[in-house]
Amino acid sequence: MKRLLPAIFISAILTGSAFASGEELYSRHCASCHHPERYGLNAPPLIPEYFGIKKDKELASIVANGLDATQMPGFKGTLSENEIKEIVAFIRTPAKMPTWGREEMLSTWELSMLEDDREAPYDLENFFMVVEGGTGKVHFMDGAGFDVLGSVKAGAVHGGPKFSPSLKDAYVVSRDGWITKYDIVNLREVGRLRAGISARNLAISSDGKRLAVATLLPEGLLIMDAFTMKPVKIFNEVGAVSAVYALKGSQRFVAALKDSPEVILVDEKTLETKRIATGQPMTDFFIEPQERYIIGTSRDGSEITVVDLKEGKAVKSMKSGVRMPHLASAAVWSQDGEVYAAFPHIGEPLVSVLKLYHWELVAQIKMKGSGFFARTHEYIPHIWVDTNTDTIQLIDKKTFKVVGEVTPQPGKKAMHIEFTKEGSFALVSIWEEDGAVVIYDSRSLKPVKTLPFKKPVGKYNATNKKF
Numbered sequence: 207m208k209r210l211l212p213a214i215f216i217s218a219i220l221t222g223s224a225f226a227s228g229e230e231l232y233s234r235h236c237a238s239c240h241h242p243e244r245y246g247l248n249a250p251p252l253i254p255e256y257f258g259i260k261k262d263k264e265l266a267s268i269v270a271n272g273l274d275a276t277q278m279p280g281f282k283g284t285l286s287e288n289e290i291k292e293i294v295a296f297i298r299t300p301a302k303m304p305t306w307g308r309e310e311m312l313s314t315w316e317l318s319m320l321e322d323d324r325e326a327p328y329d330l331e332n333f334f335m336v337v338e339g340g341t342g343k344v345h346f347m348d349g350a351g352f353d354v355l356g357s358v359k360a361g362a363v364h365g366g367p368k369f370s371p372s373l374k375d376a377y378v379v380s381r382d383g384w385i386t387k388y389d390i391v392n393l394r395e396v397g398r399l400r401a402g403i404s405a406r407n408l409a410i411s412s413d414g415k416r417l418a419v420a421t422l423l424p425e426g427l428l429i430m431d432a433f434t435m436k437p438v439k440i441f442n443e444v445g446a447v448s449a450v451y452a453l454k455g456s457q458r459f460v461a462a463l464k465d466s467p468e469v470i471l472v473d474e475k476t477l478e479t480k481r482i483a484t485g486q487p488m489t490d491f492f493i494e495p496q497e498r499y500i501i502g503t504s505r506d507g508s509e510i511t512v513v514d515l516k517e518g519k520a521v522k523s524m525k526s527g528v529r530m531p532h533l534a535s536a537a538v539w540s541q542d543g544e545v546y547a548a549f550p551h552i553g554e555p556l557v558s559v560l561k562l563y564h565w566e567l568v569a570q571i572k573m574k575g576s577g578f579f580a581r582t583h584e585y586i587p588h589i590w591v592d593t594n595t596d597t598i599q600l601i602d603k604k605t606f607k608v609v610g611e612v613t614p615q616p617g618k619k620a621m622h623i624e625f626t627k628e629g630s631f632a633l634v635s636i637w638e639e640d641g642a643v644v645i646y647d648s649r650s651l652k653p654v655k656t657l658p659f660k661k662p663v664g665k666y667n668a669t670n671k672k673f
């Protein structure tokens with residue numbers, strides 16, 4: 207009589223690669239960026255709480271096609287349609303919710319003292335931090351000779367650093383929830399706290415004394431003391447915050463909610479809150495220079511809503527007709543007494559121009575590709591826009607026409623633009639593993655220096671990043 211195969215052997219055959227479960231596929235293909243427990247590492251958490259109203263179809267399409275201009279790869283070639291379905295079903299199952307309150311935060315707390323009389327031997331106002339995606343390092347660079355002064359290991363940094371009003375300190379948030387404080391005079395890390403398992407961004411109060419951190423896991427808004435790096439207050443009941451910014455004029459933080467059509471204003475000192483209805487969730491927004499209006503959209507939407515913070519209500523809604531305006535990266539300038547904002551669309555190769563305070567879309571400019579960042583400076587005549595190609599295109603501030611371009615390294619993706627304090631030089635990233643920051647004279651458009659970096663996702667000038 208033939209012996210039966212042991213059950214364990216059979217199940218090993220069935221779970222071979224052809225029959226791998228969503229969970230196994232997840233560990234193999236996703237865990238390295240999204241965390242083994244799905245808590246998020248250098249990528250957002252993949253848990254039902256985080257997706258909000260996103261449908262399975264949308265998630266499957268993200269997994270298949272990846273996300274433009276981010277590190278999220280597409281898996282169309284690697285995984286079958288069925289395997290993608292299995293993974294999506296798995297990331298829909300509830301994750302173990304971490305307990306992350308004051309006690310857990312404090313168990314991660316580190317701080318060394320700062321001297322009071324620190325004096326920098328370089329111009330702090332023209333100081334840069336360069337964030338490398340490839341290595342998780344942050345480099346300190348002076349903006350006069352473009353010399354790298356020092357480097358620190360920072361992890362999966364998300365977005366730009368925020369500088370204190372004195373410019374002597376900078377704060378960085380990583381996707382896995384660490385808030386790190388740097389002494390910009392002595393170029394070293396001085397403190398850290400893990401605000402959550404995953405975090406989105408941070409803002410610094412007008413007096414530099416408090417930080418507000420948008421955390422994703424657990425969801426909420428954390429207010430920290432910037433000097434002691436300790437938690438002051440945790441707002442968990444607000445849910446997921448898509449971004450928080452500081453309103454310097456009125457000494458408040460403004461936090462937008464990911465899944466709810468409102469923003470929350472938090473007084474920097476008293477921490478009293480006020481809610482304002484916004485018509486749609488503001489997952490992407492910018493604040494105009496007077497800080498009275500916020501201009502936002504929901505993540506996949508095309509409709510742009512203007513909210514008047516003084517009146518406490520939405521005052522205008524505009525159909526842009528084009529998918530995904532990237533408002534957080536809008537370039538704002540004034541021209542002949544009017545104020546304009548230009549922003550790229552992530553969904554289409556277009557830049558829209560909005561006339562502020564009239565709330566009219568006055569131009570839509572065709573670009574080489576669908577870019578991510580638009581930048582300008584008050585002393586230059588152009589808006590520099592990346593196009594997700596090797597070329598940065600330049601739009602004239604008066605005519606809204608593309609009037610020039612720069613291609614720093616043909617065939618290599620050129621992304622993210624930052625200017626020096628005076629706007630005389632533009633810094634462009636080559637977003638490749640063997641990448642670079644290429645520095646241009648912003649008037650003659652001639653390259654003046656190339657510094658090698660490993661995927662320099664962003665570089666941030668202290669003066670431009672105070673707000």
Ligand code: HEC
Nearest residue numbers: 235236239248249250257265268269273276277278279293
């Ligand atoms: C190399 C790193 C990397 C790998 C590997 C990776 N991702 Fe991602 N993923 C990212 C990043 C980064 C983002 C965020 C992009 C952004 O900024 O919006 C992201 C975003 C996502 C999102 C969108 C989340 C949201 O709601 O905004 C989903 C869904 C997702 N990933 C699923 C997966 C799945 C499933 C796998 C495995 C099959 C996977 N990812 C593998 C880096 C990665």
